[in-house]
Amino acid sequence: MRGVGADEAEPAGRAVGRVATSRTGGLLRWLGGAAATALLLALVLPLLALALSTGTDELAAGLHDPSFFPALGLSLRTSLWSLAAVIAGGTPLAYAVARSERPSVRWVERLVDLPVVLPPAVLGVGLLAAFGRQGLFGGGLEALGVQVAFSEAAVVLAQTVVAAPFFVQSAIAAFRQVDPDALLVARTLGASAEHAMLRVALPAAAPGLIAGAGLAWARALGEFGATLLFAGNLVGRTQTLPLAIYAALEQDVRVAVALALVLGGVGTLLLLGLRGLPALLRRRSGGAFDVG
Amino acid sequence: MSDDTAPNLSLNVEAELGALRLRVALQAGERPVAIVGPNGSGKSTLLRLLAGAPIAATGSITLDGRALLDSERGINLPPEARNVGYVPQSHGLFPHLSALDNVAFGLFDLAPKRRRARALAALTELGVAHVAARMPAALSGGERQRVALARALVLQPALLLLDEPLAAVDVAARRALRVLLAQRLRALGRPALLVTHELRDLRAIDPEIVVLQDGRVVQRGDLDALRAAPANAFVAELVDAEDDDRREEPR
Known part of the structure; x- marks a missing residue:
């Protein structure tokens, strides 16, 4: 195989080089594959370990724990409220950001990302500094007879702040994908600006909006x-499921594990549902209109 | 639908958009007007401006005696009040609606049954009734163009705007669509502005040609006039290209 002639010296050299490259390439590929597999395992390991270490007895004990149903109910209620707040404010915000051509919208986008990079503890203290009894608005609100901190409203507020970026970023990306010329066409066909947003931009962006809402909901549900x-x-007022897990851990690990399994299961179901929903929606709208 | 030979559309506008400074005056009657010019010369911007896109502009646009834009009197009608049909280069089909629902979109004052019948009739006229139930993503370039055209025409607009109507259509479907488009435009009886690069389109449609460069009109006239005395190198090359493509496409 090896060439010996002067003409082939160079190609042979290149072949050697190629062998060397492919050897380091193979090593790199192997290392990369191993690291990727390890990370993937680490990602599924917590849930897997929970499922494997929880017997039906423990699960039953966890579900019968007096803190379980109040915590589950509170978690569902508050996370749905915060999801509603996130969607109600996030949709118009994302639409305005996506449609704007002003350079200043970059700053709005960065502001939206702030809660993602700030530690939740910082956000919690920050919210206390705003709404606590000694906080910026605490005194004024107390005069009106409203106490926000350590109430269900505080739970909703904390979840809203933490979850909103996930929805808004996803919604901005979804609205940016909507063809601006399609919106102009909708207008020339007689739709007002609001009408075009509701009947064209919103449905066209729906898959991205739904995915973002799911992420935000999961994040709100897990807020700790x-x-x-x-x-x-x-307990019963502001103890959500993640906090109940934390409290149970100090008394009975089995209860904590059972509660964690329930919360993990809900999150997993949400994720799976979200992956499937947009495709399902598309399929449904695809065959909706039969011409009679 | 139209009255006389008086121009239905007259515009005299100035607009600034990024680096582009658009300054155009033109009139159009029943004969279609083709806007040609190099990329970035303001062709699409001009159509968007006529459609009512939010572009800051001064001057006036009058359609059938009605002011769409009159910056001196502070008039700038929104797109929905202009009665203009617009087919953008991207087709602008609504991705979540079937072809039929796309065409029916603008017919909201009709009862559902009549709405569907009218939309279906519009699709039939453009030879695409068979794709009525399909979603835009499942259509070919030519089918999309026909659906978008049907959607613009179904409202019988006072002015039709077509941005490169044949650009995204594959070669096999292009000739048939070109013939159909020329027919439609001839039968329209309304002013139409179309942007095109293709000389074959110009030959088939026989419009008045307006050459736009750097936002300004550098020459206007029909194809023969442009060939007889091209105003500059761009126009001359256009004429050359025509000779080329005649050789390419023997009849």
């Missing part, structure tokens, strides 16, 4: 740090 600091851990 900011809630603990700003809303406290009051």
Whole structure:
């Protein structure tokens, strides 16, 4: 195989080089594959370990724990409220950001990302500094007879702040994908600006909006740090499922594991549902109109 | 639908958009007007401006005696009040609606049954009734163009705007669509502005040609006039290209 002639010296050299490259390439590929597999395992390991270490007895004990149903109910209620707040404010915000051509919208986008990079503990203390009894608005609100901190409203507020970026970023990306010329066409066909937004931009962006809403909901459901600091851990009032897990861990690990399994299961179902929903929607709208 | 030979559309506008400074005056009656020019010369911007896109502009646009834009009197009608049909280069089809629902979109004052019948009739006229139930993503370039055209025409607009109507259509479907487009435009009886690069389109449609460069009109006239005395190198090359493509496409 090896060439010996002068003409082939160079190609042979290149072949050697290629062998060397492919050897380091193979090593790199192997290392990369191993690291990727390890990370993937680490990602599924917590849920897997929970499922494997929880017997039906433990699960039953966890579900019968007096803190379980109040915590589950509170978690569902508050996370749905915060999801509603996130969608109600996030949709018009994302639409305005996506449609704007002003350079200043970059700053709005960065502001929206702030809660993602700030530690939840910082957000919790920050919310206390705003709404706590000694906070910026605490005195004024107290005069009106409203106490936000350590209430269910505080839980909703903490979840809203933490979850909103996930929805808004996803919604901005979805609205940016909508063809601006399609919106102009809708207008020339007689639709007002609001009409075009509701009937063209919103449905065209729906898959991205739904995915973002799911992420935000999952994030709200799992919120822990900011809630603990700003809303406290009051059973039946502000103790959400993640906080109940934390409280149970100090008394009975089995209960904590069972509660964690339930919360993990809900999150997983949400994720799977979200992956499937947009495709399902598309399929449904695809065959909706039969021409009679 | 139209009255006389008086121009239905007259515009005299100035607009600034990024680096582009658009300054155009033109009139159009029943004969279609083709806007040609190099990329970035303001062709698409001009159509968007006529459609009512939010572009800051001064001057006036009058359609059938009605002011769409009159910056001196502070008039700038929104797109929905202009009665203009617009087919953008991207087609602008609504991705979540079937072809039929796309065409029916603008017919909201009709009862559902009549709405569907009218939309279906519009699709039939453009030879695409068979794709009525399909979503835009499942259509070919030519089918999309026909659906977008049907959607613009179904409202019988006072002015039709077509941005490169044949650009995204594959070669096999292009000739048939070109013939159909020329027919439609001839039968329209309304002013139409179309942007095009293709000399074959110009030959088939026989419009008045307006050459736009750097936002200004550098020459206007029909194809023969442009060939007889091209105003500059761009126009001359256009004429050359025509000779080329005649050789390419023997009849």
